[in-house]
Amino acid sequence: MPTGMSLLHACVVALALAAVLFLVARRRAGRFPQSALRLAIDRTAQRYARAADGRGQYYFARGKLSGDPVTSVVAALGRLGTVLDLGCGRGQLGVLLLELGVADRVRGVDWDPVKVALATRAAEGLTAEFATGDVRSATADPADTLLLIDILHYFSIAEQDALLREVAARVAPGGRLLLREADLGRGLRSLITRGFEGVGTALRVNRGERVIFRDVEREIVPILTSAGLECRVEPCWAGTPFSNVLLVAVRGLAEVAPEERSPCARLRSG
Numbered sequence: 001m002p003t004g005m006s007l008l009h010a011c012v013v014a015l016a017l018a019a020v021l022f023l024v025a026r027r028r029a030g031r032f033p034q035s036a037l038r039l040a041i042d043r044t045a046q047r048y049a050r051a052a053d054g055r056g057q058y059y060f061a062r063g064k065l066s067g068d069p070v071t072s073v074v075a076a077l078g079r080l081g082t083v084l085d086l087g088c089g090r091g092q093l094g095v096l097l098l099e100l101g102v103a104d105r106v107r108g109v110d111w112d113p114v115k116v117a118l119a120t121r122a123a124e125g126l127t128a129e130f131a132t133g134d135v136r137s138a139t140a141d142p143a144d145t146l147l148l149i150d151i152l153h154y155f156s157i158a159e160q161d162a163l164l165r166e167v168a169a170r171v172a173p174g175g176r177l178l179l180r181e182a183d184l185g186r187g188l189r190s191l192i193t194r195g196f197e198g199v200g201t202a203l204r205v206n207r208g209e210r211v212i213f214r215d216v217e218r219e220i221v222p223i224l225t226s227a228g229l230e231c232r233v234e235p236c237w238a239g240t241p242f243s244n245v246l247l248v249a250v251r252g253l254a255e256v257a258p259e260e261r262s263p264c265a266r267l268r269s270g
Contacts, residue, residue: 052118069240074178080104085109086151094106098127148167153181216233
């Protein structure tokens, strides 16, 4: 005959099991729908599965977009207008932004032709264009949103500075530059990030020439500020051991006539 404690334990287990079954049933009934972002990530991953004729790229795109903190941060910024993604890789972030409906048009540039070809196939039917090229010499019209995600540290200091000035000049009135970089001075996080990127470069997973990280606040922000952008820096490492931060640099609207503002900027200011 069960004791009082064993009976209580059995009741707790039974209630927990009932709760789990109840939640599963409600989820299957559609009462707990997935978020718009999660659904868009799945649609994006499906595009890469079709583009690669296999599931490997599906799991890569889904894992990258789901696990990278920058995905949800950029997606939550609202309307992004025209997007220029420099160092776009496989282009999954740009494709996702189009699937979400927060970007009007995406142009991506990367120097890996295999990744660019995959991005082009995955973006079929979307207002996206991906091209092979060196971001240090790529030319483009001003854009509402420029992305420099995990790319700056592959260049020398002089090249970084030149690229930052060039990119700042491409930010449309009311637009913004979103730069994600590993920050120095973050202790163990900085060491882990440097080691991870160094291994990736050595194995040619990332086709960078070198890895040079900098102090974002002290070395990068002043360059963008001098170019007329208003900057803020915030952590972007949630759930990871890396020292990544997101720098958001905005070109203000105070001195820009309303008719000269981009559609995206007018929407945000209205």
